[in-house]
Amino acid sequence: MNRSRQFFGTVAVLVGVALCGGCAKSPEPKFVLAKSTEEIVPVRIGDEKTAVNPVEAALHENFGTPNSLVAWELFPLDYGKAEDDLDHPERGTEGWKLLHGRNLYMQHCVHCHGTSGDGAGPTAKFLNPRPRDYRLGKFKFKSTAGAIRPSREDLRTTLEHGIPGTSMPSFVLLKDDLEPIIEYVRFLSMRGEYEFRLYKGIQGILGRKVLAKGGSVPAEAPEEARAEFNDGWKDTLEQVSTDLAEAWTTADAPESIINPREATILDDAKVLADPKPRGSVKFSGETLPADRRVKLDHKEGQYWAVKSLKDEELGFVHHESLEARTGIDPKTGKPTEKSLKRGRELYYSQAVACFKCHGYGGRGDGPSTEDFWEVGNDSPLFQYAGQKYEVRGLHDDWDNHLEPRNLIRGVYRGGRRPIDLYRKVFAGINGAKMPGFSTSLTNDSDLWDLVNFVTTLPYDQSILQGPLPDPSVQPPAAPVNPQASN
Amino acid sequence: MSPWLIILSLGSAAVLLAGALTKKFWPAFFGLSAVATVGISVLAPSYRWWLPGGAQSPMGTEIDDLFYMILIITTVTYIAVHVVLITALIKFSGKPGVKASFSHGSHALEVVWTIVPAAILLFISLYQIDVWMRFRNFATFNRHSRENPVAEVTARQFEWRIRYPAPGKKLMQKPQPDDLYTVNDLHVPFGEPVVIQLRSEDVLHSFFLPHLRIKQDAVPGAIIPVQFQANFEGEQELVCAELCGWGHYKMRGQLTAQRKSEFDKYLRDLQARQSDDGVSGGRAAAVVTQATPKAENHP
């Protein structure tokens, strides 16, 4: 009796372990629709008998489902041509790159960024900042100007370095696998933006009322109204897809990348041609394309450009002009005092006013963080555009509460290279409220002075001290320490 | 499932069943489990369930030696204890009609089995103290590497953030403007002792180089120097060995051990990349020309 209990006990434990071991089947992954898309009332498209949600139908037709992706040739995506590669047999199928990218995305990214790339994976609600929702086609940390999409290289940089100061990890060890993931992120972003833009297209054709549930239903609308919708819809589909294809093609064009202005040899020459003599000029024999080579002539302490030179002739000069342009002392590689002073002046000026967001002490607590900001036209809450958020402070274009960076910490999400910070000051941060200053500060040296000021702040806060340049800019009285008054 | 596994499972079941039928279930059970434990340990290396290859650092070799010594002692003890246990189970199992007798124990036996393990433990603790000291005691570290840590490694949920001093400079506790940063990608020169400063930004983590047998907890608020020497040229794994949250399993990095000259070049390239300001002949050129003379001041 006792013995059979032992025996059955053992068997029961083994069976239990086997059962728990996993017969559970996870549900099939699905692309979820945006809330706005779900609001759309079904319509009969063309000669179809049944009414369908036009946006949902277009998405399904052109992008498929996670388990059966559709490769739409129209878009600038590298789906992966079948390759004869014995080391990588999985590359044998047409479209392998996108499929491989999807598998890796499902493994590494989905729990934060979500199956549809809507930034709403199961982990997302515990994170601040929230994982990126790719569907707006907006990315913050990139080298391209303004609202231009990120280049493939930008996405690679984000994946390799992660985003310091956030939960976005680095995937540098995935190496060769990054390329397929990048294509898949682009795919998801295109799909998501396609969805939002189609919604806006319908809005344009029908007006807002028709869309709301309970409004007049186009499926039951008179024949002419349906014909009108069908025409408009066809145009919208075409317009949106070509726009998107173009937008993502532009992203990888070299012209889209922000490079410091005045970085050509001619400008070097101009700086040096300044009538005030600036001491000796050093030449280094760096090779430059012929059209950027200029011979500098020297006469009575003055320099000016004479003509373009051929290959074998003199190269390129930088010392003096470099200092004037970037505010960096070429001997030490560090910002000059003059540059830091000018950076501070701009930081606290009414015209540039970094302090309004980043604070008088650089801690990201400026007066703007006390304001109520308005919902923008491009946000997922665009139905409420123009109304104010309920919470004080900045919100990004995804409607997430957003704090300006604490510049004392020296953690830069978009990269810490001087060029990264230059690009932030030049073009702002897309999707965040940080504006670009390329138009208000036409002189590049001003931008570099700001960069120098910001990058010096974490190491030396004494550069904040001194009288404020503009009398209308006044920091709030120092907060009273309640303990001191007791 | 391999046929071997099926044969083994069926065999074990048969032994247990035979034991149960001959009223010797427990001797069969403990005998089988002892045989299985020893058998699995012997087979483990060929299934790659063992240490990941030989130790690739001098300290690692010594730690392996200690490990194997302790393993031998415990194996002998384990087998001896099982022989006694099974003999006792068979010899003294209940027999119909025989009354159990009561013994008050043996004083001499008690003394022996207290002193013998105590002596073994004392021996182990004295024997390993030298390795332990050299691994844990900062003062015993190689002086040059102690004074010139290669990098600061900061563990963070769920990655390793690495900060190197600029070429030719010393690592400072406070970040410096010209420090160099990477993530999950630790480079060190090989064939010489190196020291890293280990920190944590959030919770407990553990810096684990399995191939070098180096493991050290990262404790929030503490800066812990860790010394190791890579005896190989190439890449190995760096993993977190302290359950630190949901992403613990993917908190891994890579250790690259390279020639000193290549390591120096790596740092210089990193520096050039990190000071990129998009201006030809700009900062990047300035720092590169600058770093060389300074490196000579270095002891």
Ligand SMILES: [Cu+2]
């Ligand atoms: Cu960890």
